[in-house]
Amino acid sequence: MDKKIVIYQIFTRLFGNRNTTRKVAGSVAENGVGKLNDFDATVLRHIHDMGITHVWYTGVIRHATQTDYSTYGIPRQNPLVVKGVAGSPYAIADYYDIDPDLAENVDERMQEFEHLVERTHKAGMKVIIDFVPNHVAREYHSIKKPAGVKDLGEDDNQGMNFSPQNNFYYSDYQLDLSGVSAYRNREDKEADYIENPAKATGNDRFDNRPSDNDWYETVKLNYGVDYCNGRGRSYHFDPIPNTWAKMTDILLFWASKGVDGFRCDMAEMVPSSFWRYATTVVKNRYPQIDFIGEVYDGNQYHTFVDSGFDYLYDKVGMYDCIRDVICGRRPASAITYQWQTVGDIAQHMLYFLENHDEQRIASDFFCGDAKKAIPGVVVSALLMRNPFMLYAGQEFGEKGMDAEGFSGRDGRTTIFDYWSLDTLRNGYFDRRHISKDAKALAVQYQQILRIANREKAVYDGEFFDLMYVNPASQHFNPRVNYAFLRKAANEVLMVVTNFSADRMNLKVMIPEHAFNFLNIPETTVEAVDLLTGEQQTITLQKDGMFPADVRPYSARIFKFSIMKETADYLFNEHNKEEFPPAHTAEHLLNQVMVRMFGCERSRNAHVERKKSKISYILDHKPARQEEKAIEQQMQQLIDADLPVTFEVVDKDNLPKGIDKSRLPEDASQQVRLVRIGDFDVCPCIGKHVRSTSQIGRFELLGTNWDEQTHSFRIRFKVVQ
Structure with missing residues (x-):
């Protein structure tokens, strides 16, 4: 594995919707809806730049809805068996079709989806969609099934409650919806929904009288299990x-x-024998496909991994634990028990802190402040090699406190209603209005996720939990502190988290066993915090202490190399006192010139607070229009508010595109790379702003051209 899997769940219907009407229980005409085409190259590049490897497009298969698309030949659904105006994406109406809400051109909705898959792949990410195997919408009817495919229930013997060759389960009576409040309170008392005989609900109610607490809008699929056998459950x-x-x-x-993976809804409600059969068939033909199972019964984890699942939700284990640690209901030391519980399948567990079923971190029902969860994100993303998932809007602190319609104010983002989220609109489509707190939070998420999938120690390294040798003391509090090591080859990460509101000066013991298990020598190293860039010299000794000054609701991710003596891999000394906004502008300008003129980065720059000058060797003197284009592109990049992050790499393993010959002869073995979004990356040890909007306004003061040397000098300043 050369990268950790980081999944970005997107509720597709909401993501690109810029309509701010937000009428409670509003129609698509009133509240608008996001489209597949909203995910253009720029948006996908932004997502990828965050450190994402896989995008889970939630709700793309056609499902039951109250919106009428019958003019397109799509069957209209009875609103009495649809939850919410938009409908639940887990009440599938046609497994072979795309939700028409998501298409610019309804008749070409499948082509639009196929193009989205292509764009996502081109952006360097894989595509995951939902597979809902346990149940379908009550009025399921496929109009897009391939030729020769028989519809679900088409050949069922409805006179039998159960038959192994039936697709559904049937009762002996007509469906009675009197126990459903939406039916009792319907405005048109003459309206009705007739289903005779009644089918079993998706949550295993086999009589004909579902209630509000049942999945009354769905019907259960029959995989050959007779649940109502008088002698008990039987398998056929x-x-x-x-x-x-x-x-x-x-x-x-x-x-x-071209789909790369399936998130399998309520996988444990379908027999594991089916999964063994289906995953074998699919992977024989498409070996790259990943299966992710929504499984909540920890006793069945091994069964489903053995049945072909690559990853399983770890909701009842790690999610519940870290949520409780964030909220102060459990000590941080409880994290150790959770990873130990799953044992040899730890790498198969999918960690997350939000998804469409769970309450938002920033909601009043979780902890009310997205920043408090940062140490939990660090642990979830860096603890093991297994995947991590975040839910769109989480990185901006989405609160999920709207009362949208069918979905009330419960701390979750609705999956039943037409709605829009300011956090996503501002974060992706109108960054002029994004708040400073949301912007800062997003930068933190990006730093953590990039560390997760770029640091070999994380995605392919060994793990060592340090909690057992760090009991409560004046230097460490296991109720709010969690610490562990990750190591790959000669690179080591020391991760120390602080779940409290207090700044803590910690001393973390590294036991002799860790030195032996990870093959770490006793030596002196220069440790660099990958989140802040701060350096400190550490003497590594068996049973010795590793000092860490950790801010509130934060973490330290120290990286150090054990390959050579300290003197060989210290960063080169840097004596210049740059003005960070101007120095960051220099990075941008270098890349702008490289892309516009095909030249090298400048080797002659004088960057200062008041004004700066920088020279390039070009093949022609730029015209006035080209000079203006330089200034315009610089300002566009500044306004795009690209995050500025850095990483530490070995000099002999520089990423593609970095010219090793430009490093000084005495360059240290460890090289710091500064990244500006996905626009520029280069080695640098200077000071920088955290995102490009902090540069201010770029002003091109003038230029000079030397015809003899073809040197083009730019004079500029940045205005704060």
Whole structure:
């Protein structure tokens, strides 16, 4: 593995919606809806730049909705069996179709999805979609199934409550919705929904009278399990049940569209024997496909991993634990027990702190402040090699405190209603209005996620928990502090977190066992905090202490090399006192000139607070229009508010595009790279702003051209 999997869950319908009407229970015409085409190259580049490797587009398959698309030949759904005006994306109405809400051109909705897959791949990320195997919408009917494919229930014997070759379960009576408040309170008392015989609900209610607490809008699929056998539950898997073949064909259909993975909804409600069958068939044809299972029963984790799942939700384990640590209900030391509990399948667990089912971190129902969760994000993203997932808006501190319609004010972002989120609109489409707090939070997330998938010690390294040798003392508090080591080859990360509101000067013991297990020598190293760039010299001794000054709700991620003596890999001394905004502008200007004129980065620059000058060797004298274009592009990049981050790499393993010959002859073995979004990366040990908007206004004061040397000098200043 050369990169840690970082999944970005996007509720597709909401993401690109810039309509701010937000009428409670409003229609699509009133509240608007996001589109697949909202994910253009710029947006996808922004997502990728955050450190994302996989995008989970939630809700792209056509599902039940109250919106009428019958003019496009799409069957209209009865609103009495649809939750919310927009409908739940987990009440699938056609497994072979795309949600028309998401298309600019409804008739070309599948092509628009295929283009989205292509764009996402081109942006360097993989595509995950939902596979909902347990249940479908009550009025499921496929109008897009391939030729020769029979619809679900088409050949069912509805006179049998159960048959292994039926796709659904049937009762002996007509569906009775009197226990559902939406039905009882309907405005048109003449309106009705007739289903005879009634089908079992998705949450395993096998009679004909569902209630508000049931998944009354869905019907359960039959995988050959007889739940109502008088002698108890019985299994009928030979011959292969009809549903197995149909659902496996659906997986193959979407894999053929270029999808790279499936997040399998309520996987534990479907027999593991089916998963073993389906994952084997799919992976034989598409070996790159990942299966992610929503499984909540920890006792079944091994069963589902053995059945072909690559990753499983760790909601009842690590999520619940870290949420409690953030909220002060459990000590940070409890994290140790959670990773130990899953044992040899730890690398198969998917960690997260938000998704569409869970309450937002910043909501009143979680901890009310997104910043408080930063140490939890650090632990979740860096603890193991396993994947980490975040939910769109989490990185901007989305609170989820709207009452949107069917979804009330519960700390979650609605999946049932047409709505929009200011955090996403400002974060991706109108950054002029993004708040300083949201911007700072997003930079922190980006730093952490980039460390996760760029540091070999994280994505492919060993792990050592330090909690057992660090009990409560004046230098360490296991209730709010958690510490661990990661190591790959000669690179080591020491991660120390602080879940408290107090700044803490900690001393973390590294036991002899850690030295032996990780093959770390006793030596003196120069440790660099990858979050702040601060350096400190540390003497590593068995059972010795590692000092860490950790700010409130924060972490230290110290990186050091054990390859050579300290003198060989200290960063080169840097005597210049640059003005960070102007120095960062120098980085941008270098890349602008490289891209516009095909020249090298400047080797002659004088960057100062009042004004700066920088020279380039070009093949022609730039015209006035080209000079103006330089100034315009610089300001566009500044206004784009690109994050400025850095990483430490070995000189012999520089990323592609870095010219090693430009390093000084006495360059240290460890090189610091400064990245400005995905626009520029270069070695530098100077001071920089945290994001480009902090540069201010770029003013091109004048230029000079030397025809003999083809030297083009730019004079500029930045105005704060």
